[in-house]
Amino acid sequence: MNRKRSVFSGSVFRNGSLSGGAVSALNTENFSSMIARRSLAVVLLAGFGAAFLPLQIRLADEAKAANFRKTALNLDLRERIGQMGFLAALSGFRSPLAAFLWIEVHTAWENTEWGRMAGLFDTVTTLQPRSILYWDMAAWHMAYNASVAAMQDQKQPSEALRIRAQRQYFNLGRDLLERGIRNNPDKYQLYLQLGVLLRDKFEDHCGAAAAFLRASEFPDAPPYCRRFAGYEMAKCPGRERESYELLKKLYLEGDRQRLPTLINVLREMEKKLDIPATERVESH
């Protein structure tokens, strides 16, 4: 069978009985029909696109309300992760990219490249802002490891500058935790870590108390968050009474809360607040 393929869409015609003109006319007709169908498909595609818009908008709003998809894919990130990385992030491969960069962080840590680590932390947390682990570890590295390294930096003879560098790393750690909290306001872990950092590195007992108290409000938070909040409030001027009430309440919950530190702080508060003997915990 003699077959001829159309130049347009692979059409096959039995052209044995058709003249060249007839074939050409058929081709033109088929071509027009094909174009009409494709045009119809494009119009329908746009129509369906318009029909789906309300659902798409509602989904995007609900996702934002549920703190999903918070990554800002902007020029700043593009510069930090390069073109290929940005392309990967754009195509929905943010998490594997963040994991690979985290391995790079580990290498930088082994080589004590603190500045490079700070840059990588920024990128990783931008790519995966909902991962508590990345924020927590990044803040810990900056506030606890990099700060100590800065203080012990033998290349820097000036103690004032070493202290300055140490404080900068404390602030970097704090900034990471605060940004982490803004991205994950529904998790207790970063509030807890912020409390620990403010207590241990900044000696900001009022701030630490507020952070521990906020952490303790989450149903899945460990019980020590409330105790920590009480201990820090005891050191926060003006909140001693509140601290006493909280710690006493914990004490009255039973043996599980009656830890030596809690009892010692309670006794100190009783003395400080001049609590009558009948109301003191030892009377219970």
Place this chain on the structure above:
Amino acid sequence: MKSLQGTWAIGWNTFTELVRMKVFYFLLIFALLIIGNSAFVAKFSFQEQFQMLKDISLGAMSVFSSLLAILATANFLPKDIEDRTIYTILAKPVPRFSYLLGKLVGILLLLALSILLMTGLFLAVLWLRERGVLAETRAQLAGGSAEDLALALKEVTGSTFNANLFPGIAIIFVKSALLASLTLFLSTFASSGLFAILMAIAIYFIGHLQATAREFWLAGVDVHWWSRLLAAGVALLFPDLQAFNYVDDVIAGVAVPTGLFLQTLSLGGLYVAVYFFLAAIVFAGREL
């Protein structure tokens, strides 16, 4: 009923054909990737290990299923036309619609099986790592209090499995089904498989920007009319693929609200149906 049987026969045949093409070799790469990853990250803390294992496994699952959907579907029509098998099938009382639907069913079966196998592999590696870490933790805290041990073990188990992973995996399947249906539509007018693949990959990237274009268009920003027209074109003609990107959040342990999950599945189902419908329209008029 007969038409449905025909569709199923074409679907099953497509599935077995794809399996014979040894497309499952990619699973070997997936296995190497996640097992290699577990060995490589052994020096990290267990939380980091689990996080990275989930990051890489679910990310790879998303990449492989998307690629599989595009690459396998793009060649159906060009290959059937080249092999002339399409003439044999359509010469029988099989409507073109059933032929296309059968092809889609075949690729969906393949995608479902691939994702199930990858999920099984991923969960097995995660479980084995969890067992290892639990044993290490028990050994380290052997002399400690039962309460400390229980807290530590809870910390380990809390970092590994969570039920939220499954909606994330279901959405990966829906996204790959959407891409398969879209590629099938493209291949109904593409002159070659390569053209359909390139088009699908381009749409894949544009689709991830569709939400940005839509917001730009609807926000009424005072810009050139042609910028808004372009944004409107992207918003109307391309799928919103960002709507299916929950994996990154799911890995971080965030639960997908049920309403959001169901609506995302519905949007995916609608896209699959629309692209298939459009493919059927174009294919019905295509000269073979």
